[in-house]
Amino acid sequence: MKLLVTCAAVVIALGMQTEVGRAAEKPPVRKLRHVVCVKFKDGVSKAQSDRIIVAFAALPSKIPQIREFEFGANNSPEGLNKGFTHCFILTFDTEKDRDAYLPHASHQEFVKIIKPVLDEVLVIDYWQETKSSSP
Amino acid sequence: MKLLVTCAAVVIALGMQTEVGRAAEKPPVRKLRHVVCVKFKDGVSKAQSDRIIVAFAALPSKIPQIREFEFGANNSPEGLNKGFTHCFILTFDTEKDRDAYLPHASHQEFVKIIKPVLDEVLVIDYWQETKSSSP
Numbered sequence: 001m002k003l004l005v006t007c008a009a010v011v012i013a014l015g016m017q018t019e020v021g022r023a024a025e026k027p028p029v030r031k032l033r034h035v036v037c038v039k040f041k042d043g044v045s046k047a048q049s050d051r052i053i054v055a056f057a058a059l060p061s062k063i064p065q066i067r068e069f070e071f072g073a074n075n076s077p078e079g080l081n082k083g084f085t086h087c088f089i090l091t092f093d094t095e096k097d098r099d100a101y102l103p104h105a106s107h108q109e110f111v112k113i114i115k116p117v118l119d120e121v122l123v124i125d126y127w128q129e130t131k132s133s134s135p
Numbered sequence: 136m137k138l139l140v141t142c143a144a145v146v147i148a149l150g151m152q153t154e155v156g157r158a159a160e161k162p163p164v165r166k167l168r169h170v171v172c173v174k175f176k177d178g179v180s181k182a183q184s185d186r187i188i189v190a191f192a193a194l195p196s197k198i199p200q201i202r203e204f205e206f207g208a209n210n211s212p213e214g215l216n217k218g219f220t221h222c223f224i225l226t227f228d229t230e231k232d233r234d235a236y237l238p239h240a241s242h243q244e245f246v247k248i249i250k251p252v253l254d255e256v257l258v259i260d261y262w263q264e265t266k267s268s269s270p
Contacts, residue, residue: 033207035170035222037259057264072168072261075230078237080258087170087259089224095210102213122257123215124172124222126207129192 030128031067032092034101037084037122044117049086052114056088062106065097066090084122098125165263166202167227169236172219172257179252184221187249191223197241200232201225219257233260 040049053071060066068091074081092098101107175184188206195201203226209216227233236242 033205033222033224034211035172035224037170037172037257068265070168070263070265072264074259074261076169076258076260077234078258078260080256082257084257084259087168087261089168089170099212121215122172122217122219123211123213124209124219125211125213126209126222128205129207130203130205 032095032098033126033128034090034092034098035124035126036088036090038086038088038114038118039082039084039120040117041119048117052117053086055110055113059090059106059110063101063104065092065100065104067093067097083120167230167233168261168263169225169227169233170259170261171223171225173221173223173249173253174217174219174255175221175252176254183252187252188221190245190248194225194241194245198236198239200227200235200239202228202232218255 040052057069057071060069069088071086071088074085074087090101092101175187192204192206195204204223206221206223209220209222225236227236
């Protein structure tokens with residue numbers, strides 16, 4: 001009986017520790033997304049656009065305010081991409097962090113690299129809402 | 136000593152169970168994003184656009200293929216949003232799931248609701264890349 005009680009106490013203590021661990025790891029309730037859709041100029045080769053993408057993807061290692069970074073090439077079958085071929089999503093914890101990213105030297109250096117091959121860019125930032133309740 | 140060994144065994148077993156649980160919960164390595172940027176027609180009131188957003192946000196409860204759903208209103212200080220005011224990001228595990236969503240009756244019902252108030256829509260889907268290594 002004593003063994004059982006002790007084991008139960010250990011199990012409960014471990015459970016609590018796991019919960020505390022989870023709470024500590026918990027990301028901020030809402031994230032600030034920075035969505036960048038890119039359309040390269042006609043005649044820009046895949047090798048050129050790949051170099052741009054690599055340069056963009058290097059920014060998180062240079063700008064600590066970027067919390068998450070992801071991107072990809074359009075594969076929508078709907079044909080509603082208006083010529084935009086790539087999407088990049090950067091995530092920030094605060095507007096202050098986003099505002100530090102925009103004029104950051106490494107970002108501005110990247111802007112200089114992409115500008116000559118860029119036809120159009122669309123940028124939307126938003127505070128993430130994830131509600132999915134029925135109306 | 137016996138108590139210690141038994142407790143240790145319980146702890147190890149629990150740890151293993153947690154690991155197995157984690158592996159089972161682990162999301163797919165890459166996610167398929169479906170990014171939808173929306174521009175409402177001039178004259179559409181906030182109450183009208185809010186109703187549309189609520190209807191959109193209700194889709195995950197009707198279409199099980201939608202793995203994640205988030206959205207938000209543009210707050211970028213850059214002025215590069217080309218009139219698009221809202222962004223919605225739906226996440227799917229597979230292209231098959233995305234292809235089931237597009238003609239899904241509940242999605243098509245929503246399209247009928249949004250169409251009369253929609254000025255423009257931009258859709259980009261991509262398989263998420265998250266590499267951020269330096270060039």
